[in-house]
Amino acid sequence: MAKDPKPVDPDKMSRRKQFVETYRMASRSDPRLALWLLGSFVLGSAVGFVVFWLLLPTNGFLGTVIAVVGALLLGTLLAMIVFGRRAQKAAYNQMEGQPGAAAAALRMLRRGWKSDPAIAFNKQQDVVHRVVGPPGIVLVGEGNPNRLRQLMTNEHRKHERVVADVPIHEVVCGNGEGQVPLPKLVRHVQKLGRQVKPAEMTDVLNRLKALDANRSAVPLPKGPVPTSMKGMRQNMRGR
Structure with a gap:
């Protein structure tokens, strides 16, 4: 019978793995997380494109490229902000009432x-x-x-x-x-x-x-407290 894999220390995870683990943890209690991220990315990109398009001195090919890049950056930033807050809320919901x-x-x-x-x-x-x-x-x-x-x-x-x-x-x-x-x-x-x-x-x-x-050394009671809190904290801080 195969043994359950041991939990991985967030410190030993790559940035990408921390993000994935945080997303999995958050999506379990927030089924609409993907929709929130998609919606915030689309909204941020649309606003970013309009803002960059209006502020740029030129509307030619170069202006279009810069506006698109700026839109993608703003959309990604807004999605990350929404992700951090939704993930934090999901983590607290999972921890609520649990020992430790x-x-x-x-x-x-x-x-x-x-x-x-x-x-x-x-x-x-x-x-x-x-x-x-x-x-x-x-x-x-x-x-x-x-x-x-x-x-x-x-x-x-x-x-x-x-x-x-x-x-x-x-x-x-x-x-x-x-x-x-x-x-x-x-x-x-x-x-x-x-x-x-x-x-x-x-x-x-x-x-x-x-x-x-x-x-005397006192271990915390075992329970379904998220083990990826440090990774989630780093994701919210953009580190």
Whole structure:
């Protein structure tokens, strides 16, 4: 009996394979993705052709070629923008309600952020993730809000003893009152402000190592969380 192929690390994929894998992942929950891409490409190309045709000083053969090239470029750009947003929405839809969804979403944070999944947990699979970045330390809870309250309080106190001079924020990911929905989690964390300078990040991370050294390794619960999030992020950023 043949064994299932192991998932490929997005870092080891070519740019083309990352794009294909992202498209497959997105099309599973967005059947109209191809129509959206085709429509945006046609619309962008039409607008681009008209704009270039009107702006060019000449309407001869050279002008036509330039207008066509410009139309194709604008159509491709618009299609890529639509693809990135639809793929992001599809990824969040697939992750919604799955264990580890918040941790997967936090991986989309750009440079200057350090994300540590499941630094604290309980038997009911309620977990607390940690993000260190410009706002300071952000504790992100995922699970039952009533059970998370004590878990978050304990983690806040532990971190406060180690980095008392660094702001500590608490965020609960969910759809209830006072919670942050999964699709808005990354943006919410980014908007918490800039209170820690990049030069101070190294010192904060070093001090947190002492705290983490006493923790046991906790694997995230397995589930249908997309494994191509990094590739999708790079596609959305045009990298």
